[in-house]
Amino acid sequence: MSEKNQPLGGNELARFSGPNTFMRLPSVNDLKGLDVAFLGIPMDIGTSWRSGTRMGPKQIREQSAMLRPYNMATGAAPFERLQCADIGDLAINTFSLADSLRIISESYDEILNYDAIPMAMGGDHAMTLPILRAMARRHGPVALIHIDAHADVNDEMFGERETHGTFLRRAYEDGAVNPQKTYQIGIRGTGYAASDFSEAAGWGFQQWPAEELWHRSLASLGAEIRRDIGDTPAYITYDIDSLDPAYAPGTGTPEIGGLTTPQAMELIRGLKGINVVGCDLVEVSPPYDTSGNTGLVAANLLYEMLCILPGASA
Numbered sequence: 001m002s003e004k005n006q007p008l009g010g011n012e013l014a015r016f017s018g019p020n021t022f023m024r025l026p027s028v029n030d031l032k033g034l035d036v037a038f039l040g041i042p043m044d045i046g047t048s049w050r051s052g053t054r055m056g057p058k059q060i061r062e063q064s065a066m067l068r069p070y071n072m073a074t075g076a077a078p079f080e081r082l083q084c085a086d087i088g089d090l091a092i093n094t095f096s097l098a099d100s101l102r103i104i105s106e107s108y109d110e111i112l113n114y115d116a117i118p119m120a121m122g123g124d125h126a127m128t129l130p131i132l133r134a135m136a137r138r139h140g141p142v143a144l145i146h147i148d149a150h151a152d153v154n155d156e157m158f159g160e161r162e163t164h165g166t167f168l169r170r171a172y173e174d175g176a177v178n179p180q181k182t183y184q185i186g187i188r189g190t191g192y193a194a195s196d197f198s199e200a201a202g203w204g205f206q207q208w209p210a211e212e213l214w215h216r217s218l219a220s221l222g223a224e225i226r227r228d229i230g231d232t233p234a235y236i237t238y239d240i241d242s243l244d245p246a247y248a249p250g251t252g253t254p255e256i257g258g259l260t261t262p263q264a265m266e267l268i269r270g271l272k273g274i275n276v277v278g279c280d281l282v283e284v285s286p287p288y289d290t291s292g293n294t295g296l297v298a299a300n301l302l303y304e305m306l307c308i309l310p311g312a313s314a
Helices: 053-066 097-111 125-139 167-173 195-203 219-229 261-270 293-307
Strands: 036-041 084-089 117-122 142-147 177-185 206-208 234-239 276-282
Touching: 036 053, 036 097, 053 117, 053 276, 053 293, 097 125, 117 125, 117 293, 125 142, 125 167, 125 234, 125 276, 142 167, 167 177, 167 195, 177 195, 177 219, 195 206, 219 261, 234 293, 261 293, 276 293
Parallel strands: 036 084, 036 117, 117 276, 142 177, 142 234, 177 206, 234 276
Antiparallel strands: none
16 A cells, blocks of 8 residues: 555545545645645736636646546556645735736745645646746746746836736846746747747747647657756646647637647656756636636646656656
8 A cells, every 4th residue: 555645536426526635635734745746826827818727727727637647558557656735826916917827836835845846736827927037036047837828028018017918028038047947838829020939039038939840749849959958957837728728728818839748748857857846837717617627738748747757656
């Protein structure tokens, strides 16, 4: 019998009941002894088009009840090796984006006092800025794997400098990310000018537009990034809109021509071996997918990221 926390199995209690935690793991308030801490950041006040991502963590947790602990494809059994739990949602200020970003920053400073790797469920992409700042305070500039339809390097939006479309420019300006080890995968769509993407490439970001990835496996891309990163502490931020809306319609800023779910899984699995210090999955907007499929995809991708964490498998 394992001494680690285990997801509540579907043969123990029907999947449509039980705790609304990630994979129905135990809910805890104390991070001591944890290797992985799942948490929700239920905010959408940083969005610029369709809202609803405040409901993302709840839907991801709900759909995660379908998942089982053993990864049949890779052989990873993360719950046998890592102590995992759900630490609940951060108490953001739903009336103030600036205050919410402060709360996230201070909360992550506390979380990073422990050994647990935080895996966050969003929430809009503005939340990643204070997370990256906290990561840099702890680890120095991190390598960043940014999987997204958008480069998120706008200077401002409606006069605001910290939003879901500006987070990565601010993180770059703050020195929170290592520009030579920042990777943008799946970017695509229409823009205002070529500089929407090319400016970040000029900073040193490595970019793989979605068009270059159509009809190909991404396993080798993940391995290429892994070799390039080496031992540098790395953060993965996964925007669900990196996927084609045929696979994940429940998001605020959908763009056609995106990644497929098999490509997403190949990419994440190819990253196994990097020194991951944190992950997030953002921009799930349940009102635009009442079937729950987008939440199901998000839950599976979070599980895939869990399976590549240091110590998750032999």
